[in-house]
Amino acid sequence: MNLPLSTHPVPVLEMRRDSLADLRLRFTEPLDDGTRHWWQQAEDQMAAQPDAQTVARLSSQYKRGPGRQVPGNSAWTHAQLAHVLLLAQALEYQAEDQRLALLRQVFLWGDDQEKIALLRALDWLDSHGAALDLALQAGRTNNSQVFAAIALDNPYPARHYDERAFYQLILKALGMGLDVRRTEGLPRRRGHPLNQLALDLLEEQLAAERTVSAGLVQVIAFALLSPPQLQRLVELDRQQRLPADWHDQLPLNP
Structure with missing residues (x-):
């Protein structure tokens, strides 16, 4: 039996490149010479093979090796910054209709800290809400730190959640003891x-x-x-x- 072809367009990730460029600058400025050299090699490897395996491998290498030489900051750890920037570079090399699949795969394979980084950067990686299902799925976690990454100080839910999803986010944040004053868009909802x-x-x-x-x-x-x-x-x-x-x-x- 021949099934009809789907007429629904494949959601396309559109990144906020200016925000990611600023993030890259914040990451690279404090690197020492050895770490900067490692990072340049990592970018070359990502350009040669921009897939989920390369993102996972290089993120893991950074945490075990050069990342330890760089101090963190109050908002992000440098390992989290590295993970987001490696993912963003991999997405740049993908065909438009393959970006969302790569984002989902990287999230699925990530440890808690990598999931937190991706969710916090989701508005930069997905400006139009193509990854809404991933955000909603992530919000079902019982890990308060992972949940806080999407629920607090994050414009993504305010921009893309419908009323029902946003209300559920607020109620769950309250149940977890999170400060909902840090949920962006709450006054408007x-x-x-x-x-x-x-x-x-x-x-x-x-x-x-x-x-x-x-x-x-x-x-x-x-x-x-x-x-x-x-x-x-x-x-x-x-x-x-x-x-x-x-x-x-x-x-x-x-």
Whole structure:
């Protein structure tokens, strides 16, 4: 039987080359002569064989060898920077319809630190959201550090997640004890649906006598609460069941 050919276009990764060029500069500037020589050889090897195996091999070599000679910084380790830059170079050499497959393979093979690096750089590697499924899959992890790489200080979810996926991201971040104030795009996503989800979580935590998630108050758009929702919060406040930082958000005369 002859199956019809798919008419759906293959998603294409479009990289933010200016951001990656800046990242490369931040990486190469502090290298000593020996590490710089290793890096030049690594770039030559990547140009000769730009595939997932080469990315994995060179990333591993960097962590075991020259990477130890270079101090890290507060935002990235140099091993993470190396991994992202090697991957970006490999993607540059791919045909457009092969880039997404390479990105997925590198993520699949990566250790936790390499997954963290890729997710943190995902907006630079994929400016149009072609790798959305990979980001959503990564968000199912129970590793809080890997999850934080996509959930915090990362513009990718704000740019590409629909409302349902974004709300799930916020609720999971709260459940993991992460600071959702660092979730980009949260102020624009606040509204009636997220209010209800946040209040449901509040009621659940209070009923179970659990500590209320520290960032839960940041999720609620208090000005958009319905009268019954607001009255319920006022009652909880009068019962002294709300954390202190909730009190300041409530109107004096609801």
